[in-house]
Amino acid sequence: MPAASPPPRTTRRRARRITIALVCVGAIGAAAYGLLSSHLPYKSVDVFEALGDDRPSAAPDSTGRTPLNILLIGSDTRSGDNAAYDAAGDQQIAGARSDTMMVVHLSADRRSATVVSIPRDTLAPRPPCPLRDGRWTPAARQATINMALGVGGVTCVVTTVEKLTDLRIDHVVQVDFVGFARLVDAIGGIEVTLPEPIDDPYSGLHLAAGSHLLNGEQALAFNRTRHGVGDGSDLARIGLQHQFLTALWHKLDAEQLLFDPVQLQRILRTAGSAVTVDSGLSSLDAILNLGTRLHDLSAQEVTFLTMPHAPSSADPNRVVPAQPRADQLWLQLRTDQPTTALDGPG
Template sequence: MLRGGLALLLVLAFLGALVYRELDGNITSVDVDGWLSSDRPPENPSEALNILLLGSDSRAGANGEYGDVAGRRSDTAMVVHLAEGRRKAAVVSIPRDTLVDRPECPGQDRDTIPPARDVMFNSAYARGGLVCTVATVEKLGDLRLDHAVAVDFAGFEKLVDTLGGVRITLSEPIEDSYAGLDLPAGTQRLTGEQALGLVRTRHGVGNGSDLARIELQQKFLRALLRQVDRTGLLTDPVRLHRVLDTATSSLTTDEELASLGALWSLTRSLRGMSPERVDFRTLPVAASSARPNRLVPKESEAKELWKALREDSALPPKNR
C-alpha cells in the first residue's frame, strides 16, 4: 500500500511538472531590464510593486479576426500599484490620447528610437512595444516599474469566456456598431466578445472620448475582481488550470515575471486583498489648448499622484 501510494505521488508529481512546463512555455517574454539603460528611476525601497498593464490592439496572429489595422497600439494602459503588505492597491489609467515626451528607447530589433516631444502616449507601444512603453511611463511619472504585462484581444476574450463570463450592472444601454456592442441597461453576464466590445467602445458612451472609455474599463475590472473573489477560483484546480492556460498563452511579460511560478506567487500574495481595497484612478489630464482632441497631464495633480505611488502612501483625494 505504501509503495502504491508513493508511486501515485511520483506520477502526480511528474504530471504536475509537465503541466507546469507547458504553462511556462505559453508565456512570451521580453528582457525589459536588459534593454533599458541604467538611467531609470531608483528601485522601490519598500516591498510595494508597480506593474504596467497594457491591452494591445495588435491584429497579428489570432487577432486578425478583429479587423485589418496596420501596426499596434496600447488600447489600454494602467499602472497597478500593489502596496507593501498587499492589503490594498491602486490602479491608475493613462489615457492613450495623452501628449507626453517619449524618451530614446530601443525598438523591437534593438534599433534606437529617437526621443520625441508632445506625442501621443500610445505611440510608445506602436514604435517600441513593451520596452519603450515602460521607458515612457517611467519618465512620465519618475516611477520605477517592477514588471510589465501586455494582453491581446484574442487572449482577453478567451480569458473572460474561460471564467464563465463576467457579471456587470450597466446604468444605461450601450450600442456601438464599431465595437459590435448592443447591451441593455441592468445586470447581465457578459461573454468574452461582449466584454471586449465594452472595454474598447468609444462611440457607445459619453462624448466618445478616451476618458469615457476608461470609466467603462475600470467598471469592468471592478466586476471582474468581485467575480474572482466570489467564485474562489484558487480552490478549483481544474478550472484554475484552464484559466492559467488561457491567461499565459495571451501574455507578454518582462522576463522576471515570465513563469507560472512567478505569476502564481504574485497571485497568492493578493489573497488577503478584497476588491473594495482597490482604488481606481485616472491620470489627471486636461484638454490640450494647442491640439484638439488631445490631452495633457495636469502637472501639479499628476505629480502628487505619482509621488504617492513612489512613496507607497495614501493617494490624494479624488475630484478636487
C-alpha cells in the same frame, strides 16, 4: 492479551501497491506540473534589461518592503487572429498601439492597490527606446503616449511611462483583443450592471439596462466601446473599463482563481500567445507567487483613478497631464501614500 496477528500477506501486498501507486502518481504529477509550468504558451520578453540602471528607484518602507507597480497594456494590433477586429475588414489599421494603459500600484504591505488609467491620447515626452538590433529610436519632445508600442515595443512603453510618472515599473502584462476575449471566456464570463443601455454600432455592443453576464466577445466590446457612453470619447470608455476590472476582481477573489495552480494554468493556456509578459512573470510559479501577494486584498481596497488631465492647447483632440495634480498623484504612489482627490479632468 494476545498480540494481534499480522495482516494477511495479500493485504500487505495490496497496501504496498497502493503506496507505490500514490508515490508514482505524485511523482508524475510533480514532473508534469514542472514541465507545464516551464512551457506556458504565452510570450515573455526581456523588457527591462535594455533599459539599464537609469530608471526610477523603488523606495522601501520602514520594514524593508517595497511597493510593486505593474503596467497593464491593451494592444490594438490587427495582426494574426486580431484581423477580425478591424472595423474596415481589410487590415487598414497597421501596427500596434497601447489603447489601454493602466498602472497598478500595490502598496508595500500589499493591503491596498491603486489602478491609474493613462488616457491613450496623452501627449508626453518619449525617451529614446532600445530596439532588438541594438539601435535606439530618437526621442520625441511631445508624442501621443499610445504610439510608443508601435515605435519600440513594450520596452518603449515602459520607459515612456517611467519618464512620465517617475515610478519604477516592476512587471508588464500585455493582452491583445483575442487574448482578452479568451481570458474572459476561460473564467466563465464577467457580470456587470448597467444603469443605462449601451447601443454602439462601432463596437457591436448592444446591451439593455440591467445586469449582464458578458462572454469574451461582449466583454471586449464593453471595454472598447466609447460611442455608446458619455461624450463618446476615450475618457468615457475608461469609466467602463474600471467598472469591468472591479467586477473581474470580485470574481477572481470569490473563486480564488489566482491561487489555484490547475485553474490558473488552464486560463493561461487558453489565452495562449495573445498574452505577453516580462521575463519575471514567465513561469506559473512566478504568477502564483504574485497571486499569493494579493491573497488578502479585497475589492474594497482597490481604488480606480484616471490620471489628472486637461485638453492640450496645441490639439483639442489630445490631453496633457493637469499640473500640479498629476505630479502629486505620482508622488503619492512613488512614496506609497494614500491617494487623495486627484482624479480625472481638471
